[in-house]
Amino acid sequence: MILAIGSVTLLGVVLGLVLGYAAQKLRVEGDPLVDELAALLPASNCGQCGFAGCRQAAEALARHEAPVTLCPPGGKAVAQKLAERLGVSADLSGMSDRPKLADVREELCIGCTKCAKVCPTDAILGAPKMIHYVLSDACTGCGACIDVCPTEALLLEEVVPSIRTWVWPKPVAEAA
């Protein structure tokens, strides 16, 4: 009797300690899936998806409350990756393969630097009263600059295919 009580108590104490230690040592900071999804998103927090930022969008995605096609700057590539990670199938036919990036119409730019200030990725170069310039390598096409431009000098333009981004087309499948 005493042996039984003793052994079960001991077992309880040991397991309790193990669990307590594990809870301290192996604590999970948030949902790891959210971290993974956030890593796939551009992190520019442009808000085009309707969420406050990429992190919040990732949380919604993890709860399956948002479609994988939510990110316009990420385009088809990001949507595909998100669908792959979440294990869902998505209709990507409506999404363009070609990303859209911001471009400055030089004849309209007055050099107010508003766009440069709001650009989340510092992709716009410009000094007061100088024509601004978009560094296309850093632009995610989030469109934040377009809303603040007082002269509508900024617009999103589809990237023209060039030799550097050209890929051999896939051959037509063999006859069965």
Place this chain on the structure above:
Amino acid sequence: MPLHPIKGGVHPEGHKAQTNAAPIARLPLPARLFVPLAQHIGLPAEACVREGQQVKKGELIGSAQGSVSAAVHAPTSGTVLAIAPYTAPHPSGLPLLTVVIDPDGKDEWADLHTPRDPFDLMPEEIAARLAAAGIVGMGGATFPAAVKLSTAVQKHVDTLIINGGECEPYLTCDDRLMRERADQIIDGVRILLHAIGHGRALIAVEDNKPEAIDALRAAARGFDPIEIVPVPSLYPMGSEKQLIFALLGREVPAGALPAQLGVTVQNVATAAAVSEAIRHGRPLLSRVITVGGAVRVPQNVEALIGTPMQALIDFCGGFTEPPARLIMGGPMMGHVVPNMQVPVVKGSSGLLALTARDLPETKARPCIRCGSCVQACPCGLMPLEMAARIRQDDFKGAAAYGVTDCISCGSCAYVCPSHIPLVQYFNHAKGHLALEHARERQAAEIRALTEAKKLRQAREAEAKRARALAAKQAREKAAASEKTP
């Protein structure tokens, strides 16, 4: 020296007798020259001339941008008519920024750097001069020669392999160059050897070119570190990795550079261009190109960079019959010329007018899993498995089967009894994988920029608060000191 048999390979019909007997002809000055600013691997050169500007022969018209790039020079004297996008000699048929030159017919040289004795130059100086001369690998890969040489010097390479394989059918431009300008090639090899500081040079030539071997042997007499090595005629012997294995028995690991094995490879035509650049200070302005197939006078022609393909065909007497396909490069690895106005560039080794009889059957049938492609692959890959995955857009699966190690030599497609366009599958997958890789890198860079901006904004806000606080304290202090007296 003992050779090592390479894996796989095929024996396509050579068709070399068509052009290998006649000497290299010099093309008269064409009416217009179209010099693209991106004729090499890496970033395009940036135009440094204006429309309407007079240029001399050999003057810099495009300066190299970034670490892997090559300079571009005016092939003759004349006026810059335009700097505009023109269709590139590229399978996409997309435009490239091109400098159009209207030759004045005088062919006047610009002031060239008076060269010193090449053997007094330091390796860095030789690399700098090659970079200034815009020299790129002329075997077709067009990798900037100066970058390759600098890497070789850094890695203390001790074996210089000069590639005179020319295993592609039809092409004889390197063969003729070796026969006619052996001295120049050997001079270039000696300069390159001097640059790498020590070691030996192996000039590998396929044994179907005995005249070239004899000419090189005669020219190399007395230079002990240079050895001419006949290699068996087997396609793709002229591929860098295969040639290294054949000569040294060492395999270049996936994703590694030959320099890591202590080897560097240059083409024979590149060696000749090195001699021109270092001995005479002349930049790369022309190249020898084989014009073959269904043309009236098939021959090797030395053409200025920027010469439209039409001028080459006209010089060779026009077509004997309308070609089914015009190919730039060789029939195995070359690609279709988008139109007759595209120019000769630094990497153009051939212009072939192929008729329907010369072309393989194009109607592909299903794979019967015969495994011929596996036997033919010189890289030890399994083309049928890779193609099956790419067909389903499973590029990662194809990469796991090693598609990024494929050299696109076309041996698999050549032997395929079902005529499956295997190489096109692999090029498609490689393009996709490279693009995806670039996008991922760009996304990571953009993420870093975003984080940096957030940090900066937080810092600025903090600084503003601190300033406001300091101002407030100063005001209070001032008020307090006013009260005290």
